[in-house]
Amino acid sequence: MDTKYLHSFISVVDCGSFAEAARRLNLTSAALAARIKALEEDIGTTLIMRAGRNVKPTDAGMKIVDRARSILRDTRDIRAIANNDEPLGELRLGVATSTLAALTPMLLRKIYARYPRMSVFIESGASSSLEERTVSRHLDAAIMVEPVYATAKGFEWQLIKKETLVVLAPGRLGNEDPFKLLAEQPFLRFDRSLRGGQIAEQYLRKHRIVPNERLEIDTLITIAHLVSDGIGVALVPDWAPEWVESLGISRLALPNDAPARNMGIFWDTRGTHAGIISMILEEAGSIF
Structure with a gap:
């Protein structure tokens, strides 16, 4: 099974639209549809169904969403380990909406200067939502307001501003x-x-x-x-x-x-992006 097909499947699920998922993946809609069809043939069942102008996973598709995300994370981790711990692949970073415009340009410059082969996906939202998305492993880390309650086991929040x-x-x-x-x-x-x-x-x-x-x-x-x-x-x-x-x-x-x-950064202490988290904390004074 080609992991790029799983990535395409997850993108369609997250976007709820073939057109938007294709745009994010820099594919044509036809190429994306072909990937989904190939994945369905490999697994042996329909994974995506159309609902009007939108699409959503079938019952079978819903059953494999979490496992597919886990496989993609594991694949990224293997690449990082094999490349002398240099972060590769994608950093999925949540940023509180209120700080997005003020902080993102400087933060990205710092990340790309230190890790030029890393791609970054930025998701904005309320801090409570970003915390949930990080705990559920949809995000690797989030720049957000201090959590009101104790953080989940294996996760940490550290003040930066x-x-x-x-x-x-x-x-x-x-x-x-x-x-x-x-x-x-x-x-x-x-x-x-x-x-x-x-x-x-x-x-x-x-x-x-x-x-x-x-x-x-x-x-x-x-x-x-x-x-x-x-x-x-x-x-x-x-x-x-x-x-x-x-x-x-x-x-x-x-x-x-x-x-x-x-404001601080919330992350999974067991994740593979410890180097980037450390860099953000080290550079907090100049970034924030």
């Missing part, structure tokens, strides 16, 4: 009292289903600040642009200070000891 809460305000309000801004100006709330939004909500309650809420949204970049356009003010983790200030936004420090969102 503390993002203190700050008030974002239009430049013209840069000399105002931050508490006054939070209480009186239209408030752009960071999504309370996310850890950063929860920390902000706890801070507002602690100081008995009832904001004049205008909207709630889960994207820090969008919040920053809205503040820049004068739509309101926000209370958010200080995730990308240089970029934020380039928009002409004022970043106002909170009085006393402001809470912080802890």
